[in-house]
Amino acid sequence: MNILFLGDIVGNSGCNSVKKNLPYIIREKAIDFVIANGENAAKEGVGITENITHELINSGVDVITTGNHVWDQKETFDYISQQNRLLRPLNLFNNPPGNGFEIYKSKKGFKIGVLNLMGNIFMKKCNDAFIESKKFLEKNKLKTHYDFLIVDFHGEITSEKMAIGHFFDGSATLVVGTHTHVPTNDGRILQNGTAYLTDAGMCGDYNSVIGMNKKNSINRFFKKESKKHFPAEGEASLSGVIVEADPKNGLANNVNSFIFGGSLKNIF
Numbered sequence: 001m002n003i004l005f006l007g008d009i010v011g012n013s014g015c016n017s018v019k020k021n022l023p024y025i026i027r028e029k030a031i032d033f034v035i036a037n038g039e040n041a042a043k044e045g046v047g048i049t050e051n052i053t054h055e056l057i058n059s060g061v062d063v064i065t066t067g068n069h070v071w072d073q074k075e076t077f078d079y080i081s082q083q084n085r086l087l088r089p090l091n092l093f094n095n096p097p098g099n100g101f102e103i104y105k106s107k108k109g110f111k112i113g114v115l116n117l118m119g120n121i122f123m124k125k126c127n128d129a130f131i132e133s134k135k136f137l138e139k140n141k142l143k144t145h146y147d148f149l150i151v152d153f154h155g156e157i158t159s160e161k162m163a164i165g166h167f168f169d170g171s172a173t174l175v176v177g178t179h180t181h182v183p184t185n186d187g188r189i190l191q192n193g194t195a196y197l198t199d200a201g202m203c204g205d206y207n208s209v210i211g212m213n214k215k216n217s218i219n220r221f222f223k224k225e226s227k228k229h230f231p232a233e234g235e236a237s238l239s240g241v242i243v244e245a246d247p248k249n250g251l252a253n254n255v256n257s258f259i260f261g262g263s264l265k266n267i268f
Contacts, residue, residue, distance in 0.1 A: 001032050001033075001148065001246075002032050002033075002242060002243075002245075003032065003148065003150065003174065003242070003243050003245055004025070004031045004035070004240060004241075004258065005035045005036070005150065005240045005241050005243070006018065006034070006035070006036035006037070006061075006200065006238060006258075007036075007178055007181070007183065007199070007201040007202045007239045007240050008037045008038075008039060008040045008179065008202045008211075009037065009038050009202070010041070010181070010202050010203065010205075010211035010231055010236075011041070011044070011205075011211065011230075011232075011233070012231065012233060013205045013231060013232065013235070013236040014040070014041065014202065014203040014205075014211070014231075014236045014238075015041050015055065015056070016236070017203060017235070017236035017237075017238055017262070018059055018061070018236075018238065019059040022034065022061065023060055026060050032106050033062050034061050035061070035062065035063045035150055035152065036063075036065070037064070037152060038052070038053070038065070038086070039065075039068070039069040040069060040204075040211065040231075041056070043231070044072075044230065045231040046072040046073075047070070047073030047076060048066065048070075048073060048086070049073050049075060049076070050079045053085075053086050062085065062106075063085050063104060064085060064086045064087065065154070066087060066088050066089065067118055067179055068154065068179070070089070070092075080097050081098055084102050085104075086098065087101070087114060088100060088116060089116050089117055089118035089126060090115060090117055091118060091127040091128070091132040092126050092127070093125065093127060100115065101136070101140075102114060103146050110247065111146040111148075112146060112147065112148045113140065113148065114149075114150050115136065115150070115151045115152070115172075116154070117132070117153050118153075118154045118155065119153060119155025119157070119164075120155075120160070121157050121160050122156040123154075123156055129155075129164065130163075134167075137168075137171055141171075143250050147247060148173040149168075149172040149173050149250065150172070150173060150176070151164070151168055153175060153176070153177050153178070154177075154178045154179045155178075156180065158177075158198050158199075161177040165190060165194065166190065168194055169190040169191060169192040169196075170192030170251070171194070173195065173243060173245045173252055174194065174196070174245075174255070175194055175196050175197075176195075176199075177197065177198045177199040179199070180199050181202035181204070182199060182202075182210065183240075183259065183264075185257070186198050187241055187255050188255065189252050189254075189255055193251030193252060194251060195255035196255075197241045197257070200241055201237075201239030201259070202239055203237070203238045203239060203240075204231065204232070204236050205231070205234040205236050205263075206236075206262055206263045206264050207232060208234075211231055212229045212230065212232060213231065213232050216229065217229065234262075235261060235263070236261060237260065237261050237262030237266075238259070238261055239259050241255060241257055242255070
């Protein structure tokens with residue numbers, strides 16, 4: 001069972017590359033299920049729209065996760081309740097519309113749970129991710145409620161991501177970090193069988209500052225006259241991770257970083 005997770009899709013560059021290349025990647029890598037973080041997929045580089053959601057699903061994405069920018073396109077607040085393949089972080093305050101966890105059927109008929117969480121450190125305020133994770137695991141069990149569990153932890157700092165990875169070790173197939181838009185080189189299988197990667201990186205133009213126009217970003221750091229951040233528009237690299245999951249126990253047999261196209265060194 002091969003599961004592909006793609007990091008934050010950024011702007012038109014990231015969306016266009018996913019739409020163009022994902023069907024080929026699915027065929028060549030024999031991918032059974034695809035999750036992508038889409039919280040930066042709108043043309044402005046923040047939020048996601050109903051139309052983009054449909055386009056990504058039609059391109060082969062099975063589930064779209066999000067994070068702190070989930071409501072930056074106002075239409076999403078109303079639309080998300082109608083689309084169970086678009087998730088928002090489980091631990092947002094005040095129980096907003098949509099869901100942070102769903103179970104889906106793969107092409108081979110396996111039940112795949114996808115859990116979307118957001119970190120607490122240097123992020124928008126939300127309920128404690130560790131307490132909510134503990135509550136979640138008290139109610140949901142691997143190989144009882146689903147065959148596989150994928151956790152997208154949308155967070156800023158590496159220690160928080162690593163801690164949540166170890167917390168879920170043995171209870172999830174894959175724990176992968178999103179949000180920082182830079183792929184890390186620490187993909188591995190943890191002691192109890194869960195695949196882990198600190199950050200999946202982004203699907204966007206890396207000739208940029210985390211997906212945003214580099215000249216404008218530099219001017220902002222110099223506090224010169226500049227525009228609001230806007231995405232770079234060059235060729236995107238698709239970054240993420242592929243996990244080979246074992247149907248017998250729901251844990252990982254193998255995990256590999258994935259980079260395709262654009263300016264990064266490709267791992268395909």
